[in-house]
Amino acid sequence: MNPLSIIRYYLNNKKRFISIVIVIALSVLLLYTIQMLLKSTDHAAYVVSVEPKKFFSSVGINETVLDKDIVNDLKKQNFAEKVLPAAVVKTNFTISFSPPQGAPIFMLKENDIHQLMGRMNLKLVKGNLPKPGRHEVIIHRNISNNKKLKIGDKVGSKLDKDEWLEGEYEVVGIFEGSSVLGFSLLDDYMNDKHIRYEYIDAVIIPKKNKLEALNNYLESLPSHDGKLWISTYDSTKRSLENVMESVYMLLTTVNIMVIAIVSICIGFLCYIYFYQRRNEFGLLNAIGYTRQQIINRAFAEVCGMNIIGFILGLILSMIVGNLLNIFLFAPKGQPLQLWDFDYITKTFCIPLFSILFGIIPVWRMLKRLNPIAIIEGVV
């Protein structure tokens, strides 16, 4: 290994090398974990509200049954494949770092549940579909984890007055898939509520590739004095974004603060370390290394430490993320998003700015390097 290679420097100055690498790695870990927790909160809310709307849209009129004319009109539109009568209720679903959320339970007719689940790629992994007259419910695995519900358990406001789901339902099936929700039977629900009319709300399944056309049509429906509510992919996504906006703003502030503090610290450390080595640089310049060669070497040293720290930080983040997931978040039905391109771009700011803050003062110092003054010992 050549005497002036950067690896030789790292090996012979382990404490300095490690101190910088550790600072970078730990701050990458911190930033990565913060991104991961928030993104996962967002994602947990996303899969209960927005994700289902990739497969269908829903429409209803507040406090009353859905207007027959609207239903007929919907059926006539050539982008709607099916219009299913439905009612949507919610069950509490706690998401860490988020205000209380509800996961939707769709009340549908017996055959429609089967059909919609097929459409949404939801696979029953335990139990069976609900049967009429028995107040049965099937739920996504994340909900069962989140609420600690097993097959045969009962859930509802009759048992727990804090529960949003009115009445009492028995869990008879657990399914898996990208959307997090539950299904129960519309007939039981209508009997309880003494509703006679066929449609209370409607779930509209679009024909293939017609979701956007359907949603455009729904958005253009007259508002019926504001009583008509429409829930599409765009509208649910927008309202989630509104909720998350302030959270992301806080996140950006935290990111900037962490990045600023770390890069200023690294800048100081680099300056101190390089300042202590000015005899070395003066000698090298005197015996014929150009300023540029000396600066390039310093630059390579700073970059190397930052990149090694960054990679180490990513490895630590993956380990910590997996551990958090296995022991904390997956059991709560809120699995973490371990990997996202966003995490990399955000955390990469740490080595980027550290290199910048590390190299600029060193560069200024080396630019003014005066080997004669160093040799004469006046500085």
Next chain:
Amino acid sequence: MIIEGKELTLVYGIDKDDETYALKNVNIKLTEGEMVGIIGPSGSGKSSLLYILSGMKTPTTGNVFYKDMVFGSISDNERAKIRKQEFGFIFQRHFLIDYLSVIDNVLVTSNSKEDAMVSKAMTILEKLNIKQLSRRRPYELSGGQRQRVAIARALINNPKVIFADEPTASLDHKNAMEVMSVIEEYKQNSTILIVTHDRSILQNSDRVISVWDGCIKEEVNQYK
């Protein structure tokens, strides 16, 4: 003739109204294979002359000619390249890099660990009687040993010119004489310029030039 300084003047503090003439119209010629001593009291301008002749400092007026090159008309980087490939430097202080072993310090000039370079370095260390210390770090050496490593570093590239500024100032007399005898061995292949205020180390030099207040005067070598 290998290196020549013509009408060299160096003025410090020219823009500060506090002018110090470090050199006044100095002419100096060195020929291949000679060892020249430069002697004079502290502050007389010896180091200034060495820095100018080696291309580390630009004179206020006058010019330095090295082989077929004129220092005043080549770039900093070109002068650096000449220093690296053709000159060797020994300073009063050793300027060893503290985190590198002795052998790595010697090889810093070429920044190479090829076998040929390593064995050449070991030969020089052997001549300097410090071969057994090659794996040690500078802080594990005595002052005299450190200066020998610095000398080995200056000799490793077979320099055409060796510039030594008070190379023995930090050594006791016995060590100083030993070190000088190693430097003198390189006389056949190199031109050697030794700056000192200690006449006794110049016993074997071919010429002695004395510097007084920025002016030079050729001396008769009393030892010859």
